[in-house]
Amino acid sequence: MLYSLGMLSADDLKILNFEASAPRGVGAKEEAIRATFDIAPVRYYQRLNLIIDTPDAMKLNPTLVSRLRRRAGKID
Structure with a gap:
């Protein structure tokens, strides 16, 4: 997907929301990524x-x- 100014898709918002509450452990997070x-x-x-x-x-x-x-x- 190409991004331009002013464009966050519903999937992008879902990813940001997931990051805000994602599991801290790497294995658990990767499993949650696959499941979600x-x-x-x-x-x-x-x-x-x-x-x-x-x-x-x-x-x-x-x-x-x-x-x-x-x-x-x-x-920076």
């Missing part, structure tokens, strides 16, 4: 990394997105 989204964790993280680069995601939940960007090494 029916995609491989690698695909989930690829999409999440695109989402957290959008201005709309930052506007929606700046605390969460900032934390995710720091974790991904995207904050």
